[in-house]
């Protein structure tokens with residue numbers, strides 16, 4: 001099998017620069033170009049991210065038409081990520097998307113595009129395999145413990161709240177949990193937001209602090225007991241084995257996959 005030709009969008013970012021290193025060190029992966037809105041026409045080696053002299057494009061359409069990659073890895077911002085993913089699919093390139101903040105409508109639109117184009121696409125709000133296992137374990141627990149509070153903690157540069165992982169966790173728990181509004185029926189917030197965001201009666205709390213990377217605790221409570229399931233990413237390298245798995249998998253797919261849990265056994 002030949003090399004998988006990859007384009008990375010967002011190569012100067014915290015995740016994108018880690019993805020550049022992943023592609024550089026992975027046999028059979030080839031970094032063909034990067035997409036960066038501020039450095040059109042330069043080489044990646046001029047951006048201080050890598051010594052690779054691959055071209056930098058600002059215009060995704062030009063990039064994908066010229067380079068003709070197999071896969072686009074997007075690690076940018078929600079609006080840009082959505083535009084990049086749609087454009088990649090329309091040009092026959094398989095997207096692997098780590099960018100978070102996509103709405104339900106965005107996901108539905110991308111799923112339709114994949115079906116029409118018969119192309120694989122992997123969107124993973126969390127590439128850390130430990131976080132994926134946390135979600136799976138939380139789903140098992142949610143069947144027996146309907147009272148749950150999700151606390152997600154991230155660095156203070158994160159744009160979207162709640163995190164994609166906490167939403168995905170809540171969605172997975174909601175599939176098995178009897179719907180229930182938690183807390184006292186007459187509870188009242190004296191400060192708006194004190195009880196966090198409401199997802200099918202579950203509460204999601206978002207903490208933003210410098211020094212953190214990505215962390216989540218799913219707390220279940222019942223009479224006389226509690227159960228906490230927690231995952232911590234201490235370094236962005238924790239996401240890279242999932243990125244590699246997603247790239248390898250998307251090459252064999254012609255469907256839309258949302259969440260890494262759907263591609264691990």
Ligand code: NAP
Nearest residue numbers: 010012013014015035036037075076098099100125126127
């Ligand atoms: P970041 O450090 O802010 O990186 C985002 C990068 O995207 C920046 O370098 C930014 O450049 C660039 N960018 C913005 N608009 C662009 C455009 N039009 N074309 C190309 N590049 C563009 O953020 P991060 O921490 O790496 O996170 C990136 C995304 O991944 C976020 O959505 C985050 O929530 C998500 N994330 C996902 C996972 C996962 O496991 N799936 C884990 C961590 C983070 P400028 O700064 O110059 O604008």
